[in-house]
Amino acid sequence: MKTVAVIGAGASGMMAALTAAEDRENRVLLFERQQRAGRKLMATGNGRCNLSNTELSPSNYHGADPSFASFALEAFPPAEALAFFGSLGLLTVREPSGRVYPLSDQANSVVDTLRFACLCAGVELLAAWPVRTIRREGERFRLQTEEQSFLADAVIIACGGLAGGKLGGVSDGYDLLKSLGHSRTALLPALVQLTTDPDYPRALKGVRADARLNIFSEGRPVAASRGELQFTEKGLSGPVTFEISRAVSCLCGRPAAARIDFLPDYPEAEVLEKLLAKCASFGALPCEELFTGMVHNRLGKMLLKYCGLLSQRTLSELSEAELRAAAAAAKDFRLKVRGTEGFDSAQVTAGGIRTSEFDPHTLASRLVPGLFACGEVLDIDGDCGGYNLQWAWASGRLAGRLGR
Numbered sequence: 001m002k003t004v005a006v007i008g009a010g011a012s013g014m015m016a017a018l019t020a021a022e023d024r025e026n027r028v029l030l031f032e033r034q035q036r037a038g039r040k041l042m043a044t045g046n047g048r049c050n051l052s053n054t055e056l057s058p059s060n061y062h063g064a065d066p067s068f069a070s071f072a073l074e075a076f077p078p079a080e081a082l083a084f085f086g087s088l089g090l091l092t093v094r095e096p097s098g099r100v101y102p103l104s105d106q107a108n109s110v111v112d113t114l115r116f117a118c119l120c121a122g123v124e125l126l127a128a129w130p131v132r133t134i135r136r137e138g139e140r141f142r143l144q145t146e147e148q149s150f151l152a153d154a155v156i157i158a159c160g161g162l163a164g165g166k167l168g169g170v171s172d173g174y175d176l177l178k179s180l181g182h183s184r185t186a187l188l189p190a191l192v193q194l195t196t197d198p199d200y201p202r203a204l205k206g207v208r209a210d211a212r213l214n215i216f217s218e219g220r221p222v223a224a225s226r227g228e229l230q231f232t233e234k235g236l237s238g239p240v241t242f243e244i245s246r247a248v249s250c251l252c253g254r255p256a257a258a259r260i261d262f263l264p265d266y267p268e269a270e271v272l273e274k275l276l277a278k279c280a281s282f283g284a285l286p287c288e289e290l291f292t293g294m295v296h297n298r299l300g301k302m303l304l305k306y307c308g309l310l311s312q313r314t315l316s317e318l319s320e321a322e323l324r325a326a327a328a329a330a331k332d333f334r335l336k337v338r339g340t341e342g343f344d345s346a347q348v349t350a351g352g353i354r355t356s357e358f359d360p361h362t363l364a365s366r367l368v369p370g371l372f373a374c375g376e377v378l379d380i381d382g383d384c385g386g387y388n389l390q391w392a393w394a395s396g397r398l399a400g401r402l403g404r
């Protein structure tokens, strides 16, 4: 009998443990630092768990060498992952965007399905047992926890990354792998809110808009995306912000500006035409109603404040030059970007253990025989929309095969 130690009972670790347990010759120990398995998983997708995305392509993944992920993702694509979960009793639904959720709309359905499957497969879950050190002992590994040490023939590191600190994001995986000779790239928060000059966002807190968000640094475009934008106390959030946040993190503090188009389907000339028509037809209305019916009311007033037009005047008193400025504000609203909210608020870590040190076909270490890694601890991160969990399932499945 071979003892397999999986470190971390999160998404990739539970998948790896289940897979390793399919070989009856394996005794599988699943170590978890926290009181419960899958704590971060419980919080995914706002408690709904966006567990996969059927519209997956290699361009959804990032890292020093994103192609590293391809073998695992092709070997266990979304359709197979969903069939696998289906075989464990989990019902799922696919949204038109390709995002997949449990039919129950509850992340705990995913966690419980995995946890019970692990138990039924004979995986020994050791919750609240953080692994502190791992040393080579001959051909085996000596794992040290707070109270006890264990010997294992194979070790799978599935400790996740730094993102979501309050949900258990820690540096343990990087530290354990570094102690065994591995190295990592720089770690940056991704899929995270942006912090900007707070004045306008604070006044718009909670307001959502379908917008195009462009990030510029030193005069050059850095990233752009279209989708739902949300204002927060300190800056910008919402799916469109998450999508460009990785690029902002990678600027590492270099100056950046967010330029927001609140009417992305209307060219500026058409916006101006509409404003002129509004003033001609409703000249007696107060100036603050200029954008009424076009954008969220609070946002409309904010745009007027931004271009210095909020006043006691009526619409008929606004000049064409002033309306041009208003149209420009709606199409190119600028905010100074200060940075991101950091790891505690991030959904994923960009960067990680160097993938060049692992075999993409097995996820075995090229440096230490019997050592494997999967999930976020490796230098692979996905876009918003279920891609990170799909990587966790695919890489966990591959690592759990232990090179078979």
Ligand SMILES: Cc1cc2nc3c(=O)[nH]c(=O)nc-3n(C[C@H](O)[C@H](O)[C@H](O)COP(=O)(O)OP(=O)(O)OC[C@H]3O[C@@H](n4cnc5c(N)ncnc54)[C@H](O)[C@@H]3O)c2cc1C
Pocket: 007, 008, 009, 010, 011, 012, 013, 031, 032, 033, 034, 037, 038, 039, 040, 041, 043, 044, 045, 046, 049, 050, 051, 052, 129, 130, 131, 132, 158, 159, 160, 161, 163, 164, 167, 168, 169, 170, 172, 173, 346, 347, 348, 374, 375, 376, 377, 385, 386, 387, 388, 389, 390, 392
């Ligand atoms: C708020 C939030 C929402 C998200 N929503 C989504 C979503 O909807 N869809 C999506 O695809 N992705 C989402 N993600 C990202 C996704 O959750 C992660 O990418 C994924 O969980 C990574 O899986 P993992 O197994 O690598 O790490 P994790 O799931 O984080 O699991 C790692 C586990 O290892 C344990 N551990 C760490 N160190 C030790 C140690 N020394 N000993 C024992 N155990 C240890 C940790 O406690 C943890 O349980 C979200 C992330 C966050 C923070």
